[in-house]
Amino acid sequence: MSDPAESIREGHARPQQAFPGTVQQNVIIPVPEPFHFQMNLDYLSRSDNECMFHVQNDKLYKLVPYGEKQMEHALIEISAGQGHSLNIRFLGDVPPSEACRLAAVRYVQIWFDFDTDLNPFYRMANRDPLLKETVKRFRGLRLIGIPDLFEALCWGILGQQINLPFAYTLKRRFVEQFGHSVSGGGHELWQFPAPEIIAGLEAEQLTRLQITNRKAEYLIGVAALIAEGKLSKPMLQQEPDFAAAVKRLTAIRGIGPWTAHYVCMRCLRVPSAFPIEDVGLHNAIKLMLSMERKPTLDEIRQLAQAWTGWEAYATFYLWRMLY
Template sequence: MLWQENDEQIIINTSSEFSFIQNLQYLSRSTNECLFHIHENKVRKAIPMDECTPLVEISEQDEYSIRVQFLGNTRPTSKQVREEVVQYIIEWFDLKTEIKDFYELAKNDAILHQAVVDFNGLRIMGIPDLFEAMAWGILGQQINLTFAYTLKRRLVETFGRSIEFEGEQYWMFPRPSDISKLSVENLVGLKMTVKKCEYLIDVANQIEMGLLTKEMLIETSDIKIAEKMLTKIRGIGPWTANYVLMRCIRFPSAFPIDDVGLHNAIKHVTGSAQKPSKDEIQKLSLSWTGWEAYATFYLWRFLY
C-alpha cells in the first residue's frame, strides 16, 4: 500500500473499489460511539502506540487517496511510529484487500447484487486490536446493538485512557492489563451480566499472559484451526470467534452464520415473511466461498 508524507500530512493511496464516504457512513451508524469522533466528513481517533498517543484526523483527499493529519502536538517524531500509525489506518479501513472478485460474484448473486450497488466502496471496517475485538464480541452477545454500545462506553470510560483536544475527550479501549487484574465485583457496576464480566477477565488474562495473540491466529492460515483456538476460550462460541476472525484477523471466509442480524438482512432482501433457516443460508451462500465475511458485512448494512 503506497503512502507518502507531504507538508506533515500523510497521504494513503486507495483503490477504485474504496469509498471514504461509504465507510464514514458506516462509522456514523451509532450516536453512542466512544472511540472516535466524526466532524464534517472527517473522523478523529486516538491511536495508542507504545511510545505515544497520536490523535489523527482522517479525511478524503480525492477519489483515490485519503489524508491523515496529526492534531495538536501529537505527531510522532519517529518515522517508524508514523509508519505504525499508517499501518493501523490501512488495517482499520481494510485497504489491502482487493475486492474486485467479491464484486464480480455479487453482481450476479440474488442476495448480494443490490448490496454492492447500494454500498459500493464499503470495506469491512476492522478492529485491529485483538482484545478490543474479542471484548466487543462478548459485549454484543444476546443483546441489541444499542445496548452493546452503552456497555462499551461504560467499559471504556471506566477503565480506558483518553486524551483531550479542543474540549473533547478521545478515548482508547482498555488494555488487557487494565482488565485482567480486576474481579467480577469491579465490573458488575457496568450493568453487564456476571458471565460477561467473567468472560472479559478470562480473555484479558489469556492475552496478557501471551497464551493468545493476534499473530498466533494469523499464522494458522486456516479458518477452522483459528476458530477452534478461539472457541476453546470460555465464553467464546462460534459466533464470537467468527466475528473476531472477520473484523480483526481478516479471514475473508469467516462466517458468523448464526448471526441474527444476518438472518434479518436476508429476510429483508428476499422479502420473506420469516427468517431463513441455517440450512437455507448455507444453500444461499454456496457461491460466496472465500468471501463470506464481506457478504455478511454488506448484508448487515441494510439494517445498521
C-alpha cells in the same frame, strides 16, 4: 498493497496555527479502487454512542496505538484527499516521529482493509440475487476492522444476545471506566482498556456497569489469557489455517462459533469468516427475500454457497441493509 513506507507521500506541512500550540503534519496515502470514503464514514456514523472514534464534518478522528507494547498513542484526523487518496493529519502537540507516522498509515490501511482487492467480490455479488442490491447501494464500503484483538473479543462478547444500542452503551461504560483518554486539536479520544487492567478486576466491578455476571467472567478470563501471553493476534495469524484459529478461539470460555468467526472477520481479516448464527444476518436475509420467517441455518448455507471465499464481506454488506 506495497510496503507502506513506499506509499507515503509528504503532505504540505505548513506551520498553520489553527490550533495554537499544536504542530500539524500531514501524510497522504493512496487508496485502492473501489473505495468511497463517505460510504465508510456513513457506516462509522451508525451509532452516536460509539466511543472509540469520532466522525465530525466528514472527518474521522481516532487514537492510534504504536511503539513499544502499543503504549504510545497518536491522535489522527482522517479526511478525503484529492483524487484517490486519504489525508492523515496528526493532532498531537509534538511532530510525529517516523515510527508514529508509519504506524498511523499502516493502521488506516488495516482499519479500512486496503490489502483486499474488492473487485472479485463485486463480480460475484453483482450476479447474486441476495447481494446485488446491497453492493450497488453501498459500493466502495470496505469491511471496517477492529485491529486490536482484545477490543474485538470484548466487543464480540459484549454484543452477545443483546440489542446493538445497549451493546454500545456497555462498551462506552467499560471504556470510560477502565480506559484512558487523550486530548488534542479540540478532540478527546479514548484508548481501549488494557487486558492487564481487566484481568485484575473482580466481576462485581463489571456487573455494576450492567454487564451480566456471565459476560464479566468471560471478559476477565479473556483479558487474563492475553495479559499472560497465552493469546495474541500474531499467535492466531500464525495458525496453519482459519479453522485452526477458530478452534483455538472457541476453546476459550465465552467464545463460541459466532464470536470466533466475528473476531476472524473484524480483526484477523479472514474473508471467508462467516458468523452464520448471527441474528442480524438472519434478519437481513429475511428482509431481502421478503420472507415471513427467519431463514434456517441450512437455508443460509444454501444461499451462501455462491459466496465461497467472500462470506465475511457478504455478511458485512447484508448487515448494512439493516442499519
